[in-house]
Amino acid sequence: MPTSKDVALAAGVAQSTVSYVLSGKRPISEKTRKKVEAAIEQLTYHPNAGARALASRRTHVIGLVIPFIPELHMASLMEFVSSIASTARKHDHDILLVTEDEGANGLRRVVGQQICDGLILMQVAGEDERLPIARSLKVPVVLIGIPRDPSDLVCIDADFELAGQLAVNDLAAAGHSTIGVIAWQPEVVERQVNYVERFVRGTNQAAKELGVKLLHVVGGTDLGTISKSVDEVLAQTKGQPAFIAPEGIVQEILLRTLSARGLTPGTNVSVIGSASPGMAELYPVPLSTIDLRPREVSRRAVEIICGLLESGSEGPHESLELVPATITHRSSVIRPDQAKAS
Template sequence: MPTSKDVARLAGVSQSTVSYVMSGRRPISEETRKRVEDAMAQLAFQPNAGARALASRRSQVIGLAIPFVPDLHMGSIMEFISVIAATARQSDYDILLITDDEGPEGLERVVGQQLVDGLIIMQVAGDDARVPVIRKLPVPSVLIGVPEKRAGLECIDADFELAGTMCVEELARLGHENVILVDWQDTVVTRHVNYVKRFHRGVDKAAAAAGVKVIRTPGRVTIAGMEKAITKALKENTGIPAFIAPEGANQDLLVEALTNLGLVLGKDVSVVVNCPDRLAERQRIPLTTIWMEPDEVSRRAVRMIVRDLTDPQSRPHEDLELIKPVLKRRKSTIRPRSQR
């Protein structure tokens, strides 16, 4: 296995110069740095992570704080985790998962023990108990989500308010006078995560502008529960019903419940769900979707924290980036009146 001494010999520099190139502790000319990096590549040299961390006082680890809540749709969470981990590796960082078992104290612990260089925070509540701690920590943090008081914080998320608006405007365009909003699961709603409130705000604003009535029904975890909730909502509905299901956990339950009730998607009822193209297009009746771009949100969150770590001078005092959702029309929504 090649050593830093072998790299130094091939590059024609001292062993200490190789160490400085790896640690970044001293300025090195671009010509010398390139010779060292070319030698490392030629020899397939892998720096010892522990030694590099000791030299640079960096762990090369980003903490990812996620509260694992019972009944939370883990498929959606795993989409974020997999993209975050892959994007971090591209910048030579690893990911350390921090669950909610310790609460905000867990963040203080991993930072205090120098286990992480920075933090990405997920499932952000409007009044999140982690935010006051984050403000005091000596490492940069990026929030996937938007707390009510975001001054001094870097935040990124899908534009859930715009997503709610787009769903209602699409269904109003199709001629629906009512929309039935199948809400997130109770475990999500009771946590007061901010994206739920923002989606509701977009739905309500668009409905008021279009003269559309919004009928709310809670998300359910069983087919029987979903059928019962839908049946109740349909009693308040007039005209051809239209459903919006922004949580992935509700998608399959909603489609199956409507089918069990004898309603054909795209003919008797319109349905707009939040799910990836690959799942929407596998359905017997392909689903119209409002997609929140979790992959793009995840990639940009990692790029933000890596920027803060590699170039602290460019770190903004606060930042908010909202990723535009994508609406894709398929066969689960009815045709406009003019085309019937």
């Protein structure tokens, strides 16, 4: 296996120069840097992570704190994990998955034992027990999600308020004056995750501006609950009904419920759901969806924490970034010309 000494000999430079090119700690001329990089590629040299950590006092590992809880839609969660891991590798970092079994103590452990250089926290609750610890750590911490009090914290998330506005706007433009919003599962709502409140606020704001009647009904993962919610919306709707289902697992049950009542998305009912592009296209009627851009949120979370690590400044830091949501139009919303034809 080649060493940094072999790279130095191949490039015709000192071994310390190879180290400086890899670490970026000292300015190196472009000509010398290219010689070293060419030698690295030729020899397929990979720096020893342990030696590099000792030299730089950094592990080049980012801890990703994930709550593996039953109500989470795991396919959606793994989309975040996959994107975070691939982006981290582009920035020469690895990801360490940290489950929430230890709670706040887990944060202290991985940082105190110098297992990782910084942390990304997912599924942040409104009042989250991890936040006092996150504020006190001397390493960068980035939250995917926004707590009630984001002071002294670095937060990034999809713009759920904009997502709610766009969904209502889209259905109103299609001619619907009454819209049913199927809520997240009660377990998610009870965790007081901030994105639920922001989404509801966005739908309410758009409905008020457009004069649309919104019916916020109960969500869940059982057919009986969704059936009652659908019937409640149908009973109060004149003309063709419309539904927004911002949670993937709830949306799947909604579509089955509508089918059992002879309602077909895009024909005699409009539905805007939440699914990855691949999944949305697999439905019998391709589903119009709220695109919360999880890959972009994940990419930015890694870029932010790597930027903080490179700056070398100790916490706490404070910033809040929202990634704009979009609506991806497919076939599940009745358009005005379709309504006239029917």
